[in-house]
Amino acid sequence: MEKKKKGRILSGMRPTGKMHLGNYVGALENWVVMQGEFENYHLIADYHALTTNPDTSEILENTLEMVADWLAVGINPEKSPIFRQSQIKEHAELHLLFSMLITTARLERNPTLKEQVKDLNMESLVYGHLGYPVLQAADILLYKGNVVPVGEDQAPHVEITREIARKFNATYGEVFPIPKTKLTTFARLPGLDGNKMSKSVGNTILLSDEEEEIKKKIRKAITDPQKIRRGDPGRPEICLVYTYHQRFNSTETEEIFKNCKSGALGCVDCKMKCASAIADAISPFTEKQRYYSQHFGEVLDVLKDGEQRAGAVAADTMKEVRDVMSLG
Numbered sequence: 001m002e003k004k005k006k007g008r009i010l011s012g013m014r015p016t017g018k019m020h021l022g023n024y025v026g027a028l029e030n031w032v033v034m035q036g037e038f039e040n041y042h043l044i045a046d047y048h049a050l051t052t053n054p055d056t057s058e059i060l061e062n063t064l065e066m067v068a069d070w071l072a073v074g075i076n077p078e079k080s081p082i083f084r085q086s087q088i089k090e091h092a093e094l095h096l097l098f099s100m101l102i103t104t105a106r107l108e109r110n111p112t113l114k115e116q117v118k119d120l121n122m123e124s125l126v127y128g129h130l131g132y133p134v135l136q137a138a139d140i141l142l143y144k145g146n147v148v149p150v151g152e153d154q155a156p157h158v159e160i161t162r163e164i165a166r167k168f169n170a171t172y173g174e175v176f177p178i179p180k181t182k183l184t185t186f187a188r189l190p191g192l193d194g195n196k197m198s199k200s201v202g203n204t205i206l207l208s209d210e211e212e213e214i215k216k217k218i219r220k221a222i223t224d225p226q227k228i229r230r231g232d233p234g235r236p237e238i239c240l241v242y243t244y245h246q247r248f249n250s251t252e253t254e255e256i257f258k259n260c261k262s263g264a265l266g267c268v269d270c271k272m273k274c275a276s277a278i279a280d281a282i283s284p285f286t287e288k289q290r291y292y293s294q295h296f297g298e299v300l301d302v303l304k305d306g307e308q309r310a311g312a313v314a315a316d317t318m319k320e321v322r323d324v325m326s327l328g
């Protein structure tokens with residue numbers, strides 16, 4: 001018999017296209033582990049993507065590329081439905097009802113929004129962007145998610161979700177659980193330039209990169225600026241490449257630390273070891289990755305199936321919502 005599951009997890013990501021190592025270490029790896037313990041729902045936040053870019057011409061392709069990588073790393077769509085927010089109309093419906101239960105002042109206080117405004121140099125916001133966390137609350141609560149695995153930047157959104165759930169339950173009747181945030185515990189994997197790994201910055205290693213490509217990229221990665229040539233003692237504790245070794249090459253890290261410190265190991269050799277270790281770490285995914293990226297039709301079928309199953313759950317919740325609100 002199937003083990004009793006501990007609850008429901010709702011995880012989501014905007015459709016950003018091919019996945020990189022940061023996505024893997026920060027999220028996907030976790031999702032794969034959790035699918036045995038919990039009932040998982042994997043949402044593609046394609047409406048959320050429109051809050052910062054209304055251009056829809058690449059959304060489908062980005063979605064398929066992303067999902068091909070999810071499948072390659074081991075997300076099992078039979079256990080855990082994968083679905084697009086935009087294909088289940090209840091997301092829009094619940095978002096509207098929730099938008100009556102939170103003030104604009106509360107949404108303007110959202111620290112993640114403030115940071116985005118600063119980072120993207122935005123002069124003003126579209127209305128939907130202010131409501132970003134309200135849509136996210138609908139995503140989570142439609143499936144009665146108990147646990148939401150997110151990075152730190154998303155924690156304020158789960159807090160808003162909790163507030164909306166409490167407010168709804170107090171106003172109309174108990175429908176929703178109060179979900180918990182599960183913060184990803186490991187430090188974020190930095191990109192090749194030492195900043196946050198991100199597609200828009202162009203400092204990523206992709207899960208679909210071949211070993212040669214990884215080598216080329218790692219060759220350009222920053223290292224200890226004081227170690228100029230082999231023989232110079234290095235400081236692995238501040239070196240980006242050493243961080244990658246720690247994560248992807250644990251059996252050799254001790255030796256690399258020692259030999260970098262003493263100067264015996266030069267940066268070029270160290271980088272090549274690192275590139276091979278990364279290539280080895282992602283090699284179990286390569287075959288499936290290639291397969292799915294050449295069979296987008298099958299990826300789309302996975303989505304359609306997930307949308308049917310998730311849609312049934314969403315419809316049930318929405319019926320309950322309408323009943324307690326006397327909107328039946």
Ligand code: TRP
Pocket residue numbers: 010011012013014043045048135136139140148149150154
């Ligand atoms: N806002 C999330 C992000 O940018 C994506 C997201 C949308 C999400 N809906 C969600 C995450 C529901 C968790 C649960 O990363």
